[in-house]
Amino acid sequence: MLELIDKKRSGSYYTKPEIVSLILDLVGYTIDKPLFNQSLLEPSTGAGAFLVEAVDRLLDSTEHHHGKEVFSNDKKIFSILSKAITSIEIDSNKYSTLCDNFKKLLCNRGLSDNVSEKLVKEWVINENFLLWNKPVVQRYNYIVGNPPYIRIENVEDGLEKKYRNLYKTLFDRADIYVAFIEHSLELLDSGGKLNFICTDRFTKNQYGKKIRNFINDNFRVLHFMDIHNSQPFVEEVSAYPCIFTIENAQRGAGRTLRMDCVTNSYLDTAKNYLLYGKQPTTGDVETHKIDEWFKGTDPWIVNGKNAQLILNKLEKEHPVITDAPHFIHVGIGVATGAKDVYVINPNKIDIEPDILLPVVTKDDIAKGIIEWRGYYVINPYLEDGSLVSLDDYPKLKKHLIKHEELLKSRSTAKSNPTKWYKTIDRIFPERLEQQKLLIPDIKSKNLIVKDKGEYYPEHSLYYVTAGSWDIDALQAILVSSVVKFFIWSYATKMRGDYLRYQAQYLKKIRLPSDVSENDVYNLKRLHQEKDFVGIDHIAQRLFNLSDEELLIIQDLVQ
Template sequence: MFRPINGEDMTMIELDQKKRSGSYYTKPEIVSLILDILGYTSEKPLFEYSLLEPATGEGAFLVQVVERLIESYKRYHVVNTLFSNQDYSFHLLRNAICSIEVDSLKYEKLRKNIFETLNKYNIPQTLITRLLDQWLISTDFLRWNKPVVQTFDFVVGNPPYIRIENLNNIDDKHYRRVYPTLYDRADIYIAFIEHGLEMLSNKGVLSYICTDRFTKNRYGKEIRRYINGNYHVVHFVDIHNTQPFVDQVSAYPCIFTLQKGSEGISRTLKLNALSAKQLENARSYLLKGEEIVDQDFSSHTLKNWFIGSDPWVLNGERARELLHKIEQSYPLITEAPHNIHVGIGVATGANDIYLVKPNEVDLESDILLPIVTKDDIKTGQVDWSGKYVINPYKNDGSLVDLEKYPKLMKYLNMHQERLKARSTAKNSPSKWYKTIDRIYPERLSIPKLLIPDIKSKNLVVLDSGQYYPEHSLYYLTAGSWDIQALQALLSCSIVKFFIWSYATKMRGDYLRYQAQYLKKIRLPTDISIDEIDLLKMYYHSGNLEGIEKLAQKLYSLTDDEMNDIRDLVN
C-alpha cells in the first residue's frame, strides 16, 4: 500500500531530488477531493472508462484510482467469481488506466505500490502482473502519444513544476517546437496541461493540482488562450493559504477541472483550510452548487468565463463588473495622455559582488552608482544603506576595458570563478564580468516612484532622482503627471484593486507588484490643478481617507462601488 512520505524521516537528499524533479506528493485527502470532482467515483462502471495520469510518481493518485476501479468492478460483478476468469477480467480492465512515469526509480516504486494495492483484493498475481505491464509505462509524457492517437475519458494528476530553462537544450527546443503554449518563460507544467487536454475524449474531463501562476502572468498567455478557446472551466479552487502537499512547499497551488466545450457555469472557490469539514463543504459547492457560509470558504459562480488570453480574474461577478466599468472609461497608465514608463531595476546575477560600499572596497569612483533596494524603502521613504552598484558598461553599452580600471580588474578577478559560473557569463564567455541587465546611468537622475515586488498593500516611495533601482524594485516615471500627485493616487484602494485583480496572490494574501500588473493600472484623465494640489496635500499630511474620497470622484464611482472595492481589497 502506498505510504505518504513523512517529512520527519525524509533525508535532505530526497528533498533535493524532489526539488530538481519538480515533484511533490499530494496528500491523500486532496487526491480524494480531486477524484470526486473529476467524477471518477466507484458508483460508475469505471472499467468502461479510460483514465490517464501523467507524471505518476510513486502512486499518490494512482493508488486511489486503482482502489476506486476495483471497487467499481466488484459492484458490477458477482463477487465469488470476480477474478476466476483472468482473461475476462484482463479484457475488461486493460484499458481502464494508463500511467506515465519517466523516472526509473519512481517507476519501480510505483509498480510495487500498485502491486500491493491490487494484492489486497486477492487478485491472482499473474493477473496483477499482466495489468501492471499494460497500465504502467515508463517514458517521457511530453514525447508520448504525440501526435495524439489515443484519447481518454479522464486525465488527472499533479504535473511537475520545472522551469524550462532548467531543462537541457535538446528537450527545451523540442518541447517549445511541439507545444505552442510554452510561451515566454513558461514552466514545464504548461505543456502537461496542453498535452493532457488534447488527449481528452469528446466528453473527457481533466483535473490537475498545480501552481496557479499561469492564470494571470505573462507566460500563461498562450495556455489561457488555448483553454478559453476550446474548453470549459468547470471548477477552479484557490488553495494558496493551505498545504495540500506532504512536504512544506510554497507552490501557490490551485485545483482546476476542465472539460471539452465552452458552455456552462464555472464554480470558483477559495479554501483557507483543508479540514474534513472544509473538504466536504468544497464537494457540496463544487458538485451540487450548495452555498456554504464559512469564514474559511469563499465561492463564486461565473456565468461567463474569460476570452482569449485574458487573465483569469477569479474574484466573483461583482469584481469583474467593477473592473470592466473602470477599464472601459480610462486609459492604461502607459498610454496617452499619461505616458508613464514602468520598469524594473537592474539584475546583476551576484548582488553580493556588484553591490558595494566604497569605504569597504577600493574601486574607481566613476564606475559606481548609488543603488536603492527594497530594504532601503521599508519605512515609506528612502533610507539609503550607502551601497553602490558597479557599472561595468560604457555609455554605448559595451563593457569597460578592465586594463583601464586596475582596481576594478583586481576586484573582479578575485570573484572571477563565481562570475563566470553565472548563466549570463556562460552565454557570453568574453563578457564574463557583465551584469545580467545593462545599466543606463541616465536613469539615475530621473525622478521616479519605487515599488517593491511583494507587498500586502500599496507602497509607493518617491526618489527625486538620486538612486539607481535594484532588481527587487519596480519604478514608474512621471510621464505627464506631477510625480507627487501620482504617488498619492497610486496609494488608493482603486489602484490596489487593479493589482488585486490581475496579480498572482501569494501565501498570506501578499500581492506581486510586477511590471506586467502595474501596466494594467488605468488612470483618470480630467484632473484639475486644484485636484492635483489636493492629492499632494492629502498625501503629505497622511490623510489617506481624503485621497480615497478624491480618487472615488476622479474615477466617477458611486459610494456603493467604492465600498465594494475597499471591501474586496482590504
C-alpha cells in the first residue's frame, strides 16, 4: 500500500513488458538494425521496464552484427555501446537501484564487471528531465516511455514557474506529462520516432490544446492506439491510456486503432495493423486510416475521416451555444472546498434558515428527474459579496468553528486568512430562481434534467440556462444524438466509454438558428413522449444532415 501511495505521488505507474515490447516495435527499435549506431532515450525510467527490453535488444543487435566475442573486449564494447542509450531518473533511490540492476544485467550477458559499471554510469543519469538538456545539445533517434502523471498545481511553486517558462505547452491546468512530450519532441533527431504510453486527456481537452498544436503543426503522427478501457500497467489504475508514435517528419497519413484488450494476441493484431496495414480479423478491434492528421488545436477525433468531416460541417454552419442568437449561459455548481461542512441537512444541523439555499447534487438527479433529498448549501455571503459577520449568526458560528481547522487548511482560506470561512466560489442566490438544465459531469447517456428554478446546483453538476430558447425545447435538442456527437468529439472518455460533460465541452456545442414554433412544439412533445428517434430526425433536419451522416453519428455515440 505504501509503495502504491508513493507511486501516485510521483506519478509513476509501471508498464507491462508486453506493452513495452510493442512500443519498441512501433518505433522500429528492432535487433535487425545496428542499434549500437543509433541512440535511444528513456526520459522517466522508473523501475526500468523500457530500459530492460531496450538493453536486451541493443545487446542482441550487437551480438548479431559483431559476434558474441565482442562482449569480452572491454575497450571495443564500451566504444560501441557508450552512446547508444540515455536513461533519465529523477529519484536518487531509484537511480541507485537501476544502476545496480543494470550492471548485473550486463554482467549476465558476458560483459566484464568493469565495463558494465562504466556503461551504466554513461547510460543512466540522475537528473530532472524537464531541466536536463536545455537548451538542446543532444538529439535521439528513438524516444520511448511512460511519462509521469502529476498535475502542475501539485508541483512545488518554484518548479511550477520554471516549468511554465520553459514549456509553452503547459497550458491551463496541464499535467506534467505534457511537458515531457514537448521536451522529448524537441530532442528527436530528423526522422526520429517517439512512442509514449500515457493518458489520452491531452487529445481533446482544454489543457491539451497547445501540445496538440505543437504536434499537429510540426510532426507526423504515425500511430494512435485508444486503449482507455484496458489495463496496460502492472498495477490497476484509472489512467485512460493511449499509445502513440510521432515522427520528426512532414505531416502525413496516420493509422488509428481502438481495442479494449491488451493480451499478446491483441497486441500482435495492433502491431500488424499499425505497422503493415493488415486489417484485424476480429470484430472488436476498430481501425481507421487518417489521410491528413489534424491541424492547429483541433481535437484528435481518431475514429475516422467521416466523423471529422461531419464535425467540420456542423462547426461551419451553426453557431456555438453561448453566441448569438442563442445566448445560453453554461456554468458549474458551487465549489465549497468542504462539502461536508457547507452542504447540510437542517434536520441534523441547526443553522439560521435565512442563509440556507436548497441545493441539488448529481445524486438527486440520478433517475432523470429531481428527487431532492433535503440538503441545503450554506451561503456565507451578503449581497455585495462580502462575508456575513459570524457574530450575527451564532448557530453558523458554532458550526464553522467546529470545523475551523479543516476550513483554514483549504487553499482559498490560506490565501485569505481573515476570510477563512468563505467558499471557493461565491454564491449568487439569484441563480436559485433561474430555470436551468442540470447535467452531471460523468455519464454514459445524455442525462439532462430540468430545474424549474427551485435549487442551487452543487459542484458535481453543470448547468445551462435557456437563453433565447424555450427551455423544454432546449432540453429535447440537447439529448439528441447530434448534440451528443459534439461532446463525443471534444470530450475525453472515461473507462466504460463514459463521457465528461464539462463546461469547456458544453460551450463548444453548436445549435441550429432557424427553429420554427412548430419545431419547438414537436421537440417538447417528443421529449415528453421519450421518443428519442423522433428527436433525432428533427435534429437531423435542423442541422442539415443527410441520412447517412445521421447514421454515422448514431453509430458513434450509441
